Amino acid sequence: MSLRDYDRKTFIADTARAFTERRISKREFLRKMSLAGIGFSGFATTFLGRGRPFGGLTHVGTELSAAETPDDVKNWLKTVGGKFKGTTIRFTSEATPPTIVANQIAKEEFTALTGINVEIEIVPLEQVLQKATLDVQGQLGTYDLYYLDQSWMATFAQDTIDPLEKYKSDKELAMPGFDWDDFSKPLVDGISMYNGKMVGIPFDIPIFILMYRKDLFDKHGIEVPTTMDEYMAAVKTIDEAERGNGIYGTTGQLKSGHYSLNCDWTAWLWAHGGSIFDKNMMFSGGDADGIAGLEYMLELVKHMPPAAKTWTWDGEGQSVSQGTAAMLISWGEFFPGFDGKDSKVVGKMEAAIPPKEKKLRSPAEAGFGEIPHIGHQGGSALALSAYSKNQDAAWIFMQWVCSKDVMARVSTLGGGASPMRISAFKDPRVLAAAKVGPGTTRHFPAIEWTINNAMGSEPDMPAWAEISNNVIPVELGKLLAGQYQSPEACMAAIKAKADELAAPFRKA
Numbered sequence: 118m119s120l121r122d123y124d125r126k127t128f129i130a131d132t133a134r135a136f137t138e139r140r141i142s143k144r145e146f147l148r149k150m151s152l153a154g155i156g157f158s159g160f161a162t163t164f165l166g167r168g169r170p171f172g173g174l175t176h177v178g179t180e181l182s183a184a185e186t187p188d189d190v191k192n193w194l195k196t197v198g199g200k201f202k203g204t205t206i207r208f209t210s211e212a213t214p215p216t217i218v219a220n221q222i223a224k225e226e227f228t229a230l231t232g233i234n235v236e237i238e239i240v241p242l243e244q245v246l247q248k249a250t251l252d253v254q255g256q257l258g259t260y261d262l263y264y265l266d267q268s269w270m271a272t273f274a275q276d277t278i279d280p281l282e283k284y285k286s287d288k289e290l291a292m293p294g295f296d297w298d299d300f301s302k303p304l305v306d307g308i309s310m311y312n313g314k315m316v317g318i319p320f321d322i323p324i325f326i327l328m329y330r331k332d333l334f335d336k337h338g339i340e341v342p343t344t345m346d347e348y349m350a351a352v353k354t355i356d357e358a359e360r361g362n363g364i365y366g367t368t369g370q371l372k373s374g375h376y377s378l379n380c381d382w383t384a385w386l387w388a389h390g391g392s393i394f395d396k397n398m399m400f401s402g403g404d405a406d407g408i409a410g411l412e413y414m415l416e417l418v419k420h421m422p423p424a425a426k427t428w429t430w431d432g433e434g435q436s437v438s439q440g441t442a443a444m445l446i447s448w449g450e451f452f453p454g455f456d457g458k459d460s461k462v463v464g465k466m467e468a469a470i471p472p473k474e475k476k477l478r479s480p481a482e483a484g485f486g487e488i489p490h491i492g493h494q495g496g497s498a499l500a501l502s503a504y505s506k507n508q509d510a511a512w513i514f515m516q517w518v519c520s521k522d523v524m525a526r527v528s529t530l531g532g533g534a535s536p537m538r539i540s541a542f543k544d545p546r547v548l549a550a551a552k553v554g555p556g557t558t559r560h561f562p563a564i565e566w567t568i569n570n571a572m573g574s575e576p577d578m579p580a581w582a583e584i585s586n587n588v589i590p591v592e593l594g595k596l597l598a599g600q601y602q603s604p605e606a607c608m609a610a611i612k613a614k615a616d617e618l619a620a621p622f623r624k625a
């Protein structure tokens with residue numbers, strides 16, 4: 118490790134510690150992370166106030182959560198994993214469904230077969246970053262696995278072992294039937310890759326889909342929207358017919374200064390042919406396509422509960438659960454909550470693929486690795502530390518926790534969390550959970566299609582953390598509050614700040 122890289126990692130760790138101890142503000146933390154080349158793109162970034170709508174464990178003790186480990190895998194865990202009996206491996210993560218499920222079942226299943234102990238620390242994401250950074254800086258090997266936000270791949274690529282290469286090169290430690298082709302290519306490319314290297318295995322993928330009140334669609338003779346114009350028409354029709362009954366056409370997560378507002382805006386921007394940055398790496402949200410997307414969003418706002426301007430995803434999801442909004446395009450992980458015990462719309466909601474974009478800009482025409490598509494996503498990967506003192510034992514656990522059986526059960530045990538493997542969408546336990554009730558998987562076909570056909574990814578550059586948290590949602594919040602005379606003026610203000618923040622990385 119070069120002295121320059123060592124100093125950079127010291128800066129990252131010290132800054133993360135300062136934020137953890139609340140000695141610096143969120144704004145200052147993100148600014149310093151941008152300077153250090155670190156971004157945050159995942160939906161589940163809890164320290165930024167992005168806590169996901171994870172409803173806790175479901176189907177515990179039922180057949181839907183029962184292990185179905187193949188006999189050859191069991192034998193492999195006993196004979197190969199058993200060689201490392203008594204070893205303890207460690208990793209730290211934020212509270213995602215895969216992590217919580219792994220923490221729940223590792224002792225009774227993995228440790229029981231291998232004798233390998235697993236310690237999982239679940240902490241806020243800034244602490245995950247701090248711990249991983251200190252570990253790689255000193256090449257300590259304190260943590261055997263790293264949970265990585267997709268925007269950290271460049272920072273940690275040199276400190277991890279390419280899992281696909283290890284699988285191919287170390288046949289004895291290769292889990293039978295792991296099946297790398299069982300991860301969709303868009304998912305791997307969007308979450309796990311950096312400069313041709315696979316940094317980690319896909320571990321988590323929140324994504325936007327369409328969700329709607331079927332009873333109201335049937336009542337008013339509305340077909341499921343397949344275009345942006347049809348979606349707007351459906352919103353207006355229900356809003357006009359049901360507003361008197363306390364039901365708005367749609368809803369939003371439009372709180373000023375919150376990342377959730379940025380998430381909504383990007384979906385409408387991409388769906389109208391726009392991009393956040395152009396191929397010259399300059400902010401382009403104010404071009405003709407960008408303005409069309411923003412005006413579409415502003416029109417939708419007229420048909421939302423007024424309080425939507427104060428909501429993050431929590432309020433947005435609750436507005437549907439409580440029966441005050443008829444449809445939305447947002448995080449698929451909301452859907453199980455609509456069938457939850459406190460919901461007023463149990464069995465009334467359906468999920469569908471998002472409408473086709475009116476126009477679509479190609480990644481080549483966008484900047485900083487941005488992928489325009491309506492299905493806004495945030496994701497993470499699990500990586501094997503190059504400095505682990507128990508690398509083989511950790512590799513065995515990593516394959517197990519990312520195996521077909523465990524990943525399928527993450528979807529049933531994890532409250533209807535998004536599957537990471539192609540096979541999970543067809544797993545009998547997952548299909549059996551596709552019925553009305555807590556932890557439902559009725560929305561999985563829409564998620565699968567969106568991952569493979571309409572997954573949108575934000576720019577992959579360090580300054581994006583500050584731009585998406587402290588610039589775009591702040592200025593859009595002012596626009597929604599009537600503080601700008603026009604959408605164009607708002608976009609011009611964002612452009613001035615975004616281009617300045619992106620300048621150092623434009624030259625890289």
